[in-house]
Amino acid sequence: xxxxxxxxxxxxxxxxxxxxxxxxxxxxxxxxxxxxxxxxxxxxxxxxxxxxxxxxxxxxxxxxxxxxxxxxxxxxxxxxxxxxxxxxxxxxxxxxxxxxxxxxxxxxxxxxxxxxxxxxxxxxxxxxxxxxxxxxxxxxxxxxxxxxxxxxxxxxxxxxxxxxxxxxxxxxxxxxxxxxxxxxxxxxxxxxxxxxxxxxxxxxxxxxxxxxxxxxxxxxxxxxxxxxxxxxxxxxxxxxxxxxxxxxxxxxxxxxxxxxxxxxxxxxxxxxxxxxxxxxxxxxxxxxxxxxxxxxxxxxxxxxxxxxxxxxxxxxxxxxxxxxxxxxxxxxxxxxxxxxxxxxxxxxxxxxxxxxxxxxxxxxxxxxxxxxxxxxxxx
Numbered sequence: 331x332x333x334x335x336x337x338x339x340x341x342x343x344x345x346x347x348x349x350x351x352x353x354x355x356x357x358x359x360x361x362x363x364x365x366x367x368x369x370x371x372x373x374x375x376x377x378x379x380x381x382x383x384x385x386x387x388x389x390x391x392x393x394x395x396x397x398x399x400x401x402x403x404x405x406x407x408x409x410x411x412x413x414x415x416x417x418x419x420x421x422x423x424x425x426x427x428x429x430x431x432x433x434x435x436x437x438x439x440x441x442x443x444x445x446x447x448x449x450x451x452x453x454x455x456x457x458x459x460x461x462x463x464x465x466x467x468x469x470x471x472x473x474x475x476x477x478x479x480x481x482x483x484x485x486x487x488x489x490x491x492x493x494x495x496x497x498x499x500x501x502x503x504x505x506x507x508x509x510x511x512x513x514x515x516x517x518x519x520x521x522x523x524x525x526x527x528x529x530x531x532x533x534x535x536x537x538x539x540x541x542x543x544x545x546x547x548x549x550x551x552x553x554x555x556x557x558x559x560x561x562x563x564x565x566x567x568x569x570x571x572x573x574x575x576x577x578x579x580x581x582x583x584x585x586x587x588x589x590x591x592x593x594x595x596x597x598x599x600x601x602x603x604x605x606x607x608x609x610x611x612x613x614x615x616x617x618x619x620x621x622x623x624x625x626x627x628x629x630x631x632x633x634x635x636x637x638x639x640x641x642x643x644x645x646x647x648x649x650x651x652x653x654x655x656x657x658x659x660x661x662x663x664x665x666x667x668x669x670x671x672x673x674x675x676x677x678x679x680x681x682x683x684x685x686x687x688x689x690x691x692x693x694x695x696x697x698x699x700x701x702x703x704x705x706x707x708x709x
Contacts, residue, residue, distance in 0.1 A: 339551050342634050343544045349376075350540035354533035370529045374604050375648070377536035379641050381601035384543045386624045386640035387550060387633065388593035393622070394631030395554050396586050397566035399484075401618050402491030403594050405498050406466035408612035410595025412502075413465055415515035415608040416449060417458035418526070422519050435517070436510045446508045455522060462599040463592045470591030471584065478580040478587075483569070492615045499613030514609025521603050532604065539600045543637070546593055550633050553586075562586060623667045629677025638679060 353368055353376065360367040385407050392398040424431040428438040432445055451457040473494060477487060505511035524531045553559050564572045565579050573579045602608045611617075620643075628639020643666070650659040674681050 338634060339547065342637070343547055346540050346544040346547070350537040350544070354537055357529060357533055370532055373529075373532050373536050377532065377539050377604045378601060379644055380536065380539035380543050381597045381604070382621075382624070382644050383637040383640040384539070384546055384597040384600070385594050385621060386628070386636040387543070387546055388590040388597065389621055390625045390630055390633055390636035391550050391553070391593070392586055392590045393625060394633075394636070395559060395566060396562045396583060397483075397569070398583060398587060399488045399622070400491045400587075400590075401488045401615065401622065402493075402495035403590070403621055404615075404618035405495035405613055406470060406591040406594035407598040407601070407621075408495075408498070408502075408608065408610075409466045409469065410462045410598030411602040411608040411612060412509060412515065412598075413452075413458055413461040413595070414599035414602045415518075416452040416461075416509075417455060418518040418521060418603060419515050420449070420453040421521070422517065425519055426517070434510075434515075436513065437508070440505055442508075449508070459599075462595050466591040466595035466598075467588050470588045474584045474587045478583045481580075492618065495613050495618055496615050499610050499615075502610040502613060510609070512610065514607060514611075515602075516607040516609075518603060518606055526603050526606070535600065535604050539604070542596060542600065546596075547633060547637070554633070558582070620663065623663065625677075627666060627670050627677055629680030629683075632677065632679040632683065635677050635679030639677065642678075 353373060356366055356368040357370060357373050362369070385403065388406075389400065389403050392400060419434045422434065426435040426438075428435050430438050433442060437445070452461070473491075477490065482490065501507055502509050502514075503512055509515065518526050520526060521531065521535075524534075526532075554562070561572065561577055561582055565577070565582060569579055598608075598612070621640075624640040624643050625636045626639070627643055628637065629635030643663070646662065646666075647659060650656065650662055655662075670677065676684055
C-alpha cells in the first residue's frame with residue numbers, strides 16, 4: 331500500500347504543475363473561436379478550486395494523520411483572505427468612490443477620520459504576505475496551546491473549533507471592527523501593480539495557486555512519511571500509548587495544527603484576488619463543515635484524496651447551484667456525505683487504494699496442508 335501511495339503522489343504533482351502551465355497557455359495563446367481555448371472565467375473558477383484543494387489538504391494533514399477533527403478551519407482560511415484583502419484595499423487609493431488616498435471607501439462612508447493601527451503596513455505586499463501566515467498561525471498556536479495542554483480531544487475539540495469560527499464571524503459582521511462589516515472587502519483594482527481583472531493576471535494567479543498546491547502536497551508527503559509523521563499516526567491511533575512511550579503529544583499536535591492553519595491562510599490569500607471579495611460569510615460554521623466533507627469524500631489520510639474531494643464536490647456545487655437544481659444542493663451535499671460514510675467509509679481514493687492492495691496481496695498458503703484423503707490422526 332505504501333508503494334502505491336508513493337507512485338501515486340508524484341504523478342499527481344506533475345499533473346498539477348502541467349495544469350499550471352497548460353491552462354494559462356490555452357487561455358492566452360489560442361483565440362476564443364478555437365475549440366481548445368480556455369475562457370478567462372474558467373481560469374478563475376479552476377483557480378478557486380485549487381485554493382479549496384489547498385484548504386482541504388491542510389485539513390487532511392491534521393484529521394487524516396493526527397486525528398484532530400477541526401470544524402473551524404474556515405476561520406484560518408478567512409483570516410488569510412482578509413489579510414490579502416486589506417492589502418488589495420490599500421492599493422485602491424484615490425481611485426475609490428470617495429477618492430480618499432488613505433481610507434477605504436467603507437471607512438469614509440462610516441465617517442472614520444483615521445486609519446486604524448491594524449491597517450498600518452498593509453500597503454506593502456511583503457507585510458501582507460507575512461500577516462497571511464502570522465495571523466492564522468498565531469491564532470492556531472494560542473488556541474492549540476490551551477486546548478491540547480488541557481487534553482481536549484474528540485468531539486469536544488471539534489465543538490470549540492466551531493465556536494471559535496462562529497465568534498469570529500459575529501465579530502467581523504460588526505462595522506466598528508474596521509473590516510467592512512457585512513459587505514466585507516471588495517472592489518479590488520490591482521495586485522503588485524497588475525489589474526486583477528486582466529486575463530494575464532488571472533492566469534498568473536491560477537498558475538501560482540497550482541504551484542503552491544503542488545508544493546504543499548510535496549511538503550505534506552514529506553512530513554507524513556518522516557519520523558515526525560509516524561509519531562502523528564501513532565497519536566491518531568493510540569494517543570495514550572504514545573504519551574506513555576515518552577512523546578510530548580501536545581507539542582506534536584500544536585506544531586501540526588499551527589502548520590495546517592498557515593496552509594489554510596495561504597489558501598485564503600490566493601482565493602480572494604481570484605473571486606474579488608472577502609466577507610464574514612467565509613467564517614460561517616457551515617463552510618467549515620463542508621470543508622470536512624470534501625476530505626471525507628476524497629478519502630482522509632491520503633492527501634491526494636483531499637484534493638480530489640475538494641475539486642469533485644465543488645464542481646458538483648457549481649453544477650447544481652447554477653440552474654433549476656440550486657434549491658436542492660444542500661440535500662445533495664448531505665446525501666453525498668451520508669452515502670460516503672455508509673458505502674465508502676475510506677473515501678474515493680482510500681477505497682481505490684484498499685481494493686488495489688487487496689488485489690495485489692498474494693494469498694498466504696497453508697504452511698502444512700493436509701493431503702486429500704489422509705487418515706485421521708490416531709487418538
